[in-house]
Amino acid sequence: MAVGSIMATDFNAARAVGEATDFEQVFGEYHSAIYGYVLRLIGNAEDAADLTLASFEKALRAWPRRPADLQVRPWLYRIATNTCLDELRHRRLIRWLPLDLFGGVTPHPVADDDPEDAAVRAEEAKQVRQALARLPERYRVALLLRESQGLSCEEIGEALGISRSAAKVLLFRAREKLREVYFGQSGEAAK
C-alpha cells in the first residue's frame, strides 16, 4: 500500500523528470507510425483510425502515471498492440473477422524509380501480406514491429513485455514461419 518512500523535498522533483516532453509532441511524432502499424495489424483503414485514436487516448490517460524512465516509442507500440489484439479477440469472440486482413490497402513501394520493379515488388508485397495474415498474431506483431516499424529487438521486447533475447527468438520463429507459409504457398523453394 505504499504510496512512496522518498525524501520529502524530492517528492515533486522525482515527478518532474520527463515533464518537458508533453503529450502533444508525442502524438505529433508518433501518430503516423502507429497508424501505419495498426492498419497492418487490423487491416481496415476506418478501424485503424479508430484504434489509433483509442491507443493514444489510453496513452494520454496513462501519461501522468508514466515512470520517469519511460521509453515512449515501445510504450506506444505496446499500447497499440494490446489495443489491436484486444479488438481482434473481441471480433473473434463475436465470430467475425474481416476476410481480407489488409483489404483495400495498397502498399507503398519503398522506391519507385523502376516502375516494373515496383510492380513486381507490389505483387510480392501483396502475397507476403497474405502469408503474414495466416501467421499467429504474436508472430505477426513481432514481424511488423521489426520489419515494418523498424523497432530494435530491445524495443520489441519492451513493447511485448519480454526480454531482448526472447524477442530475438520470437522474430526468428516468426520469420521461419513466414518463410514456410510464403514460399510454401508460392511453391517457391529456397533458392
Next chain:
Amino acid sequence: MSCDRKLLSEYHDGELSPEVCRQVEAHVTTCAECQAILRQYQRLGLALRGFAHVPVPATLPARFHARARAEPRALASHLAGLLPELGRRRPVALGALGTLAAAFAVAFALSLLPIRPQERLAVVAAYPPDGASDVVLDEPIEVVFNEPVDPSAVELTVRFEPAAPIESTVDGRKLIVRPVEPLRPDTKYVVVIEPRKPAPVASQVPASAPAPTVTLSFSTGRMIAAAPTATQQPAVASAPKAPPPATASPARAIAAAPPPTQTPLSAVAAAQPSATARPTQAMGIASVGSTPTGQLLCVAEPGQATTRELRQRPDVAQKLGCALTPERSLAVVEQRFEGGAMLWLSDRREIAVLLATGRWSSFPDTYQPAPSPSPTGTVTARPTGSLGKLWQDRLDVRGPLGKPTAAEVSRLAYVQSFARGLAISPDASSIDVLYDDGTWQRLSVGGTPPPTATASVTPTPGQIAPTATPTAPAATATPTPHTPTPTPTAAPASPTATPAPAATASPIATPGTPTPTATPTPPPATVSPSPTAILSPTPAGSATPGEGPLPTATASPTATPTVTPTPTETPPPTASPQAAATPTPTATPAPGSSAPASAASQLAARIQDVSACEVPVVHSFGQLEAANSGVGPRVGCAIASEQTVQAAEQQFEGGYAYWRADVRQVYVLYGNSTWAIFADTWQEGDPEKPVEAPPSGRLAPVRGIGRVWRESQGVRTQLGWAVAPERTFSGVAQPFERGLMLWSSARRTYVLYADGTWQEFRDESREPGS
C-alpha cells in the same frame, strides 16, 4: 561454423556483435543454403517494409484533439489531482475542484445533508490536529478523506517543511505519513499535502492555478515514544484553539493499551474534559470557516439510534472514534445469506458484504438495470439487481455468503460516519458497526445494558465462527431478535458447555493489539447477554455425508449453538449439534427478520433440491457433472447459464492464472488446489514495473495477470514464474451456488469450489475456439 538460422535471423536484424557478424558473413559466402535463406529473409523484410508508410487520414489529429477535449479527465487528470478514480466517475467536478482548502469546507457542508452525495475527495479529519504542539517525534500523521483513497491512483504529494524524510501509506480513507526518522524536537513543522504537479499539455488545458494545497502545522515536543497511558488533557472538541493534548498520541495510546474508559463518547464530543485520552480528540471533521486552513475538530455527536448503544459500549465508541457526520437516514437494501448479509447503500452505490467471520468488505455496485426484466424463475430468493450481480460475479463473495435465506428488503436505515467506521441501524433493534479495519459487529439495541466487563469480552462473529466446530460448540448469547438466518438455535449439550476460545478474546482489539480489558474472562456459564448477533457460519468446510448439497443441513452441524438468555419468541432450544444434521429450517423463526422465516426456509428448501435447479448445465459442463458425481453436490445449482467470455490463461510453475474480461477478475489457481480471486485493475498504458529478470525458459506475466502477480507477494511466491506466454481465447464460465466452472482452451475445465479449493478436469468435448 555450421548453418544456424537463428544466427542468420539475428544477423539480418543487425543484432550480432561485430565478431560474430564476421563469422556469419564468412560462413554465408561459402554456404549456398544459408545464402538462400538470408535472401528470403531480406525479401520478406523488404516486402513488409513496404508497409511502413501509409497516408494518415488527414482528420486524425483533429479527431484526437476533439476526443481529448471531450474527455476532461484525460487532459485534466492532474487537476483532479487527488483521485483519478473520482474524476472518472464525476468528470464534471474536475474543473471546479478549486482548492483543497475549499473542498475542506465543502466536505463539512455536504456532510450535513441527509444523504451525502460525496461529490469529491476531501479531507475530513487529521491527526495531529492543526496547531498541535508537543507532538511526539516519531508520530505518524494521519489524514482522513471522505472516501477511500485508491493507493494505485494516489496523485498526492506530501512534504514536510522543514524537510524531513517521510514514508506515506494509504489505508482505506486514511493517508498515513510516517517520519522515517524522528523529527527535530521543539520545532514547528508544516505538512503540505497537494496534488501532484502534472505534465503540461500544450494548449489543451487552461493554465491551472497554483496547486491547491492543504497545510497542517504542528510543533514537536521532546518525546520520542508514544505515551502509553491516558492523560489529563481536555478534549479539543469544540474548542478550536484549545490546548492540544499533552500526550500527543492518543491514537497510539489507544492502540497500544486502551484505557479502561467508560466515558460515553458524547461527553467527549461535547468537549467535556475527559479523564482519558481517546481518539476522538485527534480525529475530527473540518469545521467551516473557523480557520482558512481547516481547523480539525470533533464536532458531530453520535446520533439518536447510536447514542444510547454507544454509551453502553465504550469499547465500540473508542474503536469508532469521533462521529464525522450527524446521523442521517438512508435508503438501504439488505439481504440475508447463510453466511452473512449484503447491504446496498444508496448514497455511494456500494455494497457492503458482512460475513459471519466478522469481516466485511465493500464492493462497487456494477449493476446496470437491464431494459427488459430478467427472466423470472420459480425460486425468487436468489438475489437480483445490484446484490445479485455481485453475488453472481464474485465467487469469493458467494462462497462465504452461501445462499440467500430471505428475499432482499429495502428500508430506510440510520447511518452515521465515524472517524474509523460506519454505524448502520437498519431497524430499531440492531446497529451494524463497520470498522475501517475490515471487521464489523452487530449490536442489539434495547437489550440488557451489558456490564462493562461483559461488553469487553463480547466476541465478534469473527472470533467465533472460525472456531465453531461440531465438537466444540461456542456458547454465545444472542439476545438479538435479529438473527439473520433460520439457523436452528441449538443449545450446547450441557449447560456448562465450554465456550470456544475466541469467546474470551477481545472483540475490539485489532489483531496483535490485545486489549487489557479483555483479561477478565467470565466463567463459561456466564457468557451471557452478549449483544453480538452471530450469523450462521459459512457452509464451506463442512459436509454432511450422504446429504449432498443441502446447505442448510451442512451449515447446521457447524452452526454456532446459541443460547437465548432472554425470553423471546424463540422456542426453547432443544436441538443438539448432532440432531441438527436434519434440521428444520423453520425451527427458529427470527422474530426481527424482515421476511417470514417459513417463506425463507421454504425457498431455501426449494433451492436445496438439485432437481429443482432452474438453470440447466449443458455442453461439457453438464457432461462433467454427469461423469463426476462428486462435483454437482459440491457446486450446487447453476445460478446462470454458461456464458462465453473473453479470457486469457497463463501457466505458471505453480499453477494457473485465468483472466476474465467480462468481470475483470483474475483467478489464481494454485498447485496446492486452492484458489484466490483478484480484481483486474490494470489499465492499458500502466507502467509494468519490471521485477527481477526471469530465469531461462521462464517468463514474467504481463498486463492484468502481471499486475496481480507483481503486486501480491503471496501470488508470486506460490505461482513462481510463468512457463509460457499468456494465451487468449474465448472461454466459457458458469456460476454455481457454491462454485464456478471455467473452461480453458487448453481442453481443461476448472471447477472452483466456494470452500476455496479447485479441481481440474480434462475436457475433450468442447472445441477450442468454438
